[in-house]
Amino acid sequence: MSTDRALDTFPPSREAALARLEAFVPKAARDYTTRRNYDLGPGAHDNVSMLSAYLRHRVLTEQEVLDAVLAEHSRSAAEKFIQEVFWRTYFKGWLEMRPPVWGGYRSELAFAWDQVQTQSGLRRAWEDACTGQTGIDCFDAWARELVETGYLHNHARMWFASIWIFTLNLPWALGADFFLRHLCDGDPASNTLGWRWVAGLQTPSKTYQARASNIRKYTDERFHPKWQLASDCPPVRGAENPPRMEAPAGDSFDPSKKTAFLLHDDDLSPGWLLDRGLTPLATATLDVTGRLSILQPADDVGAFKSALMADCLARHDGRLGQVTEGMSEAQAIADWAREVGAEQIVTSYAPVGPVADLLHEVAGLPVLRPLRPYDRRAWPHATAGFFKFKDKIPALLGEMRGLRAA
Numbered sequence: 273m274s275t276d277r278a279l280d281t282f283p284p285s286r287e288a289a290l291a292r293l294e295a296f297v298p299k300a301a302r303d304y305t306t307r308r309n310y311d312l313g314p315g316a317h318d319n320v321s322m323l324s325a326y327l328r329h330r331v332l333t334e335q336e337v338l339d340a341v342l343a344e345h346s347r348s349a350a351e352k353f354i355q356e357v358f359w360r361t362y363f364k365g366w367l368e369m370r371p372p373v374w375g376g377y378r379s380e381l382a383f384a385w386d387q388v389q390t391q392s393g394l395r396r397a398w399e400d401a402c403t404g405q406t407g408i409d410c411f412d413a414w415a416r417e418l419v420e421t422g423y424l425h426n427h428a429r430m431w432f433a434s435i436w437i438f439t440l441n442l443p444w445a446l447g448a449d450f451f452l453r454h455l456c457d458g459d460p461a462s463n464t465l466g467w468r469w470v471a472g473l474q475t476p477s478k479t480y481q482a483r484a485s486n487i488r489k490y491t492d493e494r495f496h497p498k499w500q501l502a503s504d505c506p507p508v509r510g511a512e513n514p515p516r517m518e519a520p521a522g523d524s525f526d527p528s529k530k531t532a533f534l535l536h537d538d539d540l541s542p543g544w545l546l547d548r549g550l551t552p553l554a555t556a557t558l559d560v561t562g563r564l565s566i567l568q569p570a571d572d573v574g575a576f577k578s579a580l581m582a583d584c585l586a587r588h589d590g591r592l593g594q595v596t597e598g599m600s601e602a603q604a605i606a607d608w609a610r611e612v613g614a615e616q617i618v619t620s621y622a623p624v625g626p627v628a629d630l631l632h633e634v635a636g637l638p639v640l641r642p643l644r645p646y647d648r649r650a651w652p653h654a655t656a657g658f659f660k661f662k663d664k665i666p667a668l669l670g671e672m673r674g675l676r677a678a
């Protein structure tokens with residue numbers, strides 16, 4: 273596996289992200305609406321934006337992407353693309369209000385991993401799926417594309433997950449883990465909930481069936497797995513969705529207090545805090561790659577995240593105080609913050625996932641997590657399904673413009 277291919281797919285810098293956004297904006301309306309569902313294969317994904325790896329790490333923010341698109345197109349012309357961007361926001365908000373679903377996935381994964389280690393048939397089937405040796409051509413090609421490039425088209429993710437669960441009869445959590453270990457955009461909310469949706473856990477009793485004719489059409493006839501796919505896709509059994517909690521409001525911070533700042537890969541655009549008067553005595557960067565999975569994530573994923581972090585530090589050089597890199601333990605973070613003489617730790621709010629898990633373990637000093645206004649406004653609307661959330665998009669876009677004008 274070559275590290276270069278994923279870094280070629282997603283050059284790890286904000287400059288590259290902005291260039292990709294600029295190149296995509298003219299295609300965000302009619303072209304995207306008519307062509308977005310086609311998976312044309314590795315190196316040919318120019319019918320979609322391929323911005324997810326940057327959005328996921330907030331090298332670009334949703335607001336920046338929406339602003340750029342709306343500067344060139346009307347809301348109705350770019351409606352499909354705008355909705356897709358809001359799917360990310362919706363999934364984050366949904367999980368934020370139901371954090372036990374993340375813990376449930378982790379437990380499910382630990383259980384499935386235990387089974388892989390003790391059942392040789394399952395282990396072989398899991399290895400064949402991860403290495404693209406199942407004999408189902410499309411599936412095998414997607415497994416290889418994912419490992420080699422760190423990316424899969426949305427439709428391929430849906431087909432892949434469906435075949436993994438219903439044709440290969442593999443535990444869904446192992447599939448979600450395979451994605452998280454290899455995707456450059458691997459995201460606790462979009463990935464966990466995407467897999468749960470295919471499995472019939474997210475929208476109870478509604479599963480996603482991969483059909484040979486649909487794959488043939490939307491891969492431009494590159495694949496046609498006739499008679500190879502399960503025709504029966506009964507929902508996977510699992511716990512009911514937990515009751516909904518309040519959406520977080522985020523913390524405020526006192527910029528006059530001595531502050532240690534934590535920079536993490538859920539938000540690599542810290543300018544919004546620096547512009548609010550945050551002047552850190554010192555900054556530590558977090559490295560939670562090891563917490564993504566029970567197994568070792570792909571080298572590409574680690575390399576991509578480190579390079580984005582280095583790019584972020586370079587962009588904010590001179591504004592972060594003395595920088596310590598790569599902290600991954602709560603005790604070390606608390607010790608470091610005390611040593612630099614901080615009265616408080618400030619960090620951009622980390623949504624449910626490995627960074628938030630680590631931050632919850634930090635004790636001894638207050639850890640303040642300001643939440644971006646975009647998230648604070650949107651997340652509370654993720655109360656039910658996306659279709660209800662979607663109705664709020666015009667109002668959210670209006671508020672976004674208001675925020676900009678303020």
Ligand SMILES: Cc1cc2nc3c(=O)[nH]c(=O)nc-3n(C[C@H](O)[C@H](O)[C@H](O)COP(=O)(O)OP(=O)(O)OC[C@H]3O[C@@H](n4cnc5c(N)ncnc54)[C@H](O)[C@@H]3O)c2cc1C
Nearest residue numbers: 320321322323324356357359360426457458459462463466
């Ligand atoms: C099983 C499964 C697992 C997934 N895992 C992830 C993941 O780990 N990380 C991740 O970022 N996305 C995930 N997705 C969502 C989606 O597939 C990717 O965001 C999208 O394919 C990224 O490619 P793009 O940037 O070219 O998308 P585009 O089609 O150009 O869409 C524009 C943006 O909208 C957002 N978006 C589009 N579709 C979705 C969606 N279904 N859910 C949430 N946001 C969306 C992304 O931010 C994307 O960059 C998953 C979907 C499925 C079905």
